[in-house]
Amino acid sequence: LAKTTQPISMDSYEGQEVNITCSHNNIATNDYITWYQQFPSQGPRFIIQGYKTKVTNEVASLFIPADRKSSTLSLPRVSLSDTAVYYCLVGAEGNDYKLSFGAGTTVTVRA
């Protein structure tokens, strides 16, 4: 399994853009990068997944450079309700992977 490294915590203010970078130096050729969000006292929730370049949905954007050794989750104009833990995961279904959730990045949004 590709190991991921992400910051332990980040602070932001309402209306700002939050960018969380995840390092995955030993990502395999067919691995995808997936981000989950976990609110306090809830289970994680899928946010976004990508393989290369940029992926955008209604919640976030995911930027993946050409070498794929890192990725950045971008949360535009955050609100207080975006305070959560964000997990970066790497894997591919064909490899019989098992998702590995590290400690994640705790994002705290302040008024």
Add this chain to the structure above:
Amino acid sequence: NAGVTQTPKFRILKIGQSMTLQCTQDMNHNYMYWYRQDPGMGLKLIYYSVGAGITDKGEVPNGYNVSRSTTEDFPLRLELAAPSQTSVYFCASSFRGQGNLGTDTQYFGPGTRLTVL
């Protein structure tokens, strides 16, 4: 769809007691998982199942047992509760099909908060 449901929400056990954590999904997913999450930590996979009748160990299986007699249900059994099993337990399910790229999206239940005293 109710998604993934877990019961109970909270439970306090004494050392040595046993209990079963229930998990049910109504999305016809073939894969189901059990994770535990200790305070301030990420999730660790306990057991998973790729379909009815098939289960396999995850990262931290010791002290737990599972069964999968139906597609919908995936109970987790603690036989001799120990303080080290105090944690929040999450059940999840997903659909994996042939030819899919990327990783399946896992849908999580609300969790069971277990305390062993």
